[in-house]
Amino acid sequence: MKSLLKLTWVELKLFFREPLTLVFSFALPVVFLLVMGGVFGNKPDTTGMHIYRGVGAVNYYNPAYIALVLASIGIVAMPVHLTAYRERRVLKRFHASSLSVWHIVGSQVLVSFFIAVLGSILLTIVSMLVYHSEAPKMWGYLIPAFILGTLCFTSLGVMLGAILPNTRAAQGVGLMLFFVMMILGGAGPPPEVMGTVMRDVGKATPIWYVIELLQDPWLGFGWQVIASLIVGGITLVATAITVKFFKWD
Amino acid sequence: MECKKSPSIFDNSLSPSYDLMVMLNGSVIEVSNLRKTYKSIAAIDDVSFQVREGEIFGLLGPNGAGKTTTVECLQGLRHRDSGIIKVLGFDPEADASSLKKLIGSQLQESALPDRIKVWEALDLFASTGKIAVDWSALIEQWGLKEKRNAAFGTLSGGQRQRLLIALALVNNPKVVFLDEMTTGLDPAARRVTWDLIKAIRDRGTTVILVTHFMDEAENLCDRIAIMNNGKLAALDTPQNLINIHANQIKVIFSTERTDIDWLKTVPHVHTFSRNGRQVAVEGDGPVLALVASELVKHGIVPLDLRKEQPSLEDVFLKITGRSVVE
Ligand SMILES: Nc1ncnc2c1ncn2[C@@H]1O[C@H](COP(=O)(O)OP(=O)(O)OP(=O)(O)O)[C@@H](O)[C@H]1O
Ligand SMILES: [Mg+2]
Numbered sequence: 001m002k003s004l005l006k007l008t009w010v011e012l013k014l015f016f017r018e019p020l021t022l023v024f025s026f027a028l029p030v031v032f033l034l035v036m037g038g039v040f041g042n043k044p045d046t047t048g049m050h051i052y053r054g055v056g057a058v059n060y061y062n063p064a065y066i067a068l069v070l071a072s073i074g075i076v077a078m079p080v081h082l083t084a085y086r087e088r089r090v091l092k093r094f095h096a097s098s099l100s101v102w103h104i105v106g107s108q109v110l111v112s113f114f115i116a117v118l119g120s121i122l123l124t125i126v127s128m129l130v131y132h133s134e135a136p137k138m139w140g141y142l143i144p145a146f147i148l149g150t151l152c153f154t155s156l157g158v159m160l161g162a163i164l165p166n167t168r169a170a171q172g173v174g175l176m177l178f179f180v181m182m183i184l185g186g187a188g189p190p191p192e193v194m195g196t197v198m199r200d201v202g203k204a205t206p207i208w209y210v211i212e213l214l215q216d217p218w219l220g221f222g223w224q225v226i227a228s229l230i231v232g233g234i235t236l237v238a239t240a241i242t243v244k245f246f247k248w249d
Numbered sequence: 250m251e252c253k254k255s256p257s258i259f260d261n262s263l264s265p266s267y268d269l270m271v272m273l274n275g276s277v278i279e280v281s282n283l284r285k286t287y288k289s290i291a292a293i294d295d296v297s298f299q300v301r302e303g304e305i306f307g308l309l310g311p312n313g314a315g316k317t318t319t320v321e322c323l324q325g326l327r328h329r330d331s332g333i334i335k336v337l338g339f340d341p342e343a344d345a346s347s348l349k350k351l352i353g354s355q356l357q358e359s360a361l362p363d364r365i366k367v368w369e370a371l372d373l374f375a376s377t378g379k380i381a382v383d384w385s386a387l388i389e390q391w392g393l394k395e396k397r398n399a400a401f402g403t404l405s406g407g408q409r410q411r412l413l414i415a416l417a418l419v420n421n422p423k424v425v426f427l428d429e430m431t432t433g434l435d436p437a438a439r440r441v442t443w444d445l446i447k448a449i450r451d452r453g454t455t456v457i458l459v460t461h462f463m464d465e466a467e468n469l470c471d472r473i474a475i476m477n478n479g480k481l482a483a484l485d486t487p488q489n490l491i492n493i494h495a496n497q498i499k500v501i502f503s504t505e506r507t508d509i510d511w512l513k514t515v516p517h518v519h520t521f522s523r524n525g526r527q528v529a530v531e532g533d534g535p536v537l538a539l540v541a542s543e544l545v546k547h548g549i550v551p552l553d554l555r556k557e558q559p560s561l562e563d564v565f566l567k568i569t570g571r572s573v574v575e
Contacts, residue, residue, distance in 0.1 A: 096354035
């Protein structure tokens with residue numbers, strides 16, 4: 001327990017010393033929110049097309065970009081971090097001490113939560129200050145949705161870190177997945193205006209369901225049962241794959 | 250076997266068979282019939298040995314001999330094909346988590362995150378041991394005081410190496426594995442390292458030292474195992490290895506003269522060889538005096554006539570049949 005906390009603390013500091021991941025986790029979602037808010041404002045759509053589920057664009061995007069924060073931590077930062085650890089034999093050195101896989105994974109999960117909470121608060125404060133967006137409506141559903149979403153992307157990140165052979169692969173795969181998810185998964189243009197192909201691709205990405213899971217309680221629509229099952233399922237499968245393929249060197 | 254200063258050696262948290270093992274034969278590591286094969290290469294081929302408590306045990310051998318594989322099997326970092334290993338009474342794979350708290354490790358190749366600071370690394374690894382340790386003394390001993398707040402990525406090669414050795418000791422291990430610990434250290438740092446390792450041994454820690462430096466092995470090791478092609482080729486104290494495997498005395502001198510074939514007929518001379526002006530005579534017993542007097546009789550009075558004691562290097566060359574590659 002003591003070493004888990006120490007490792008988490010060190011990992012947290014290392015996260016803040018890595019400029020690139022800071023940009024992806026904190027700056028990018030805020031910049032997107034400002035751009036989208038600047039273009040679409042926060043007035044609910046009245047054309048009858050029901051764009052943005054009938055709510056203001058910023059209200060819509062705020063939970064979506066929280067999902068983007070989670071995705072950037074899990075998909076961009078974590079695989080590169082873990083493959084670099086393996087490549088440089090940092091993992092092996094950890095293995096030689098009494099740190100176990102659970103220390104490694106546990107510290108990543110805790111760091112993810114911390115960064116996710118921080119990034120989400122930052123994002124929400126900006127959207128409230130700049131666009132007077134509304135506060136989340138159903139906290140009782142939002143909090144479990146947030147936890148589930150964070151676990152999902154962390155488990156995917158650890159899985160990619162376990163199966164990708166090296167840092168280059170992790171960088172390529174991570175960034176590609178991130179941008180596909182960002183644009184098609186529901187954090188880009190509103191799904192209502194996307195073509196069916198785009199929407200189908202979007203629906204094949206985990207972020208689609210994490211956004212649904214976060215957005216519904218945020219906007220007061222309730223709990224998305226199917227999305228929660230899918231997100232939970234992805235988490236379990238990713239964890240199983242990690243357990244099977246994790247290598248120290 | 251008496252209880253030394255460090256009381257935790259007989260800490261009841263150690264495995265039950267450990268006390269018994271140490272009392273019966275004083276060994277903290279037992280290896281029998283260890284084997285490890287990579288595809289077609291037998292990296293370790295039926296190796297057995299024991300390491301006694303409180304000794305510095307050297308592991309020598311040419312590149313690819315299987316030294317790293319052996320010490321990594323002992324630490325539970327690699328899976329062995331067969332054989333029995335007991336370290337402090339534990340099986341390194343089956344009892345990995347109990348064992349790892351009690352051992353220290355400096356790997357031949359490893360690193361830390363580039364942006365971790367020296368003190369953070371020590372603090373982190375100190376928390377992985379059984380007891381809380383004060384690592385500030387280590388920072389000082391290993392010459393890292395000025396670098397306390399420096400990031401790992403900004404350290405020089407030798408500074409990194411010193412930090413990695415310090416990390417191997419930070420959990421107060423009972424057994425410490427050092428794989429080429431002085432590689433990359435300057436001569437002064439090497440001497441300091443030797444002294445520190447001796448001090449650690451004197452406090453009761455058992456040290457397994459993999460090295461390519463003959464002076465290091467001769468200076469530090471109580472016993473030395475020489476590995477070759479995955480096999481244990483010899484195991485003894487440095488002096489015994491020399492007495493048994495390199496009992497020849499070398500007499501060396503320089504001369505321009507080439508008519509020296511009569512050297513062969515001098516009693517106690519076995520062979521001689523010539524390399525430019527330098528002549529090396531191998532023999533035994535009083536060979537120096539006999540060669541000297543014959544040289545004078547033949548009108549050769551070299552200024553540099555000297556006897557060379559056989560060294561560990563001679564043993565190494567003889568046993569492995571090649572020269573030391575670094
Ligand atoms: N992961 C691996 N996969 C395949 N072969 C390996 C692996 N690790 C080691 N070997 C082989 O096993 C043999 C022993 O390697 P090992 O690293 O134990 O040698 P060593 O004695 O430590 O050598 P050195 O002095 O160069 O460090 C070598 O032939 C090496 O090529
Ligand atoms: Mg080696």
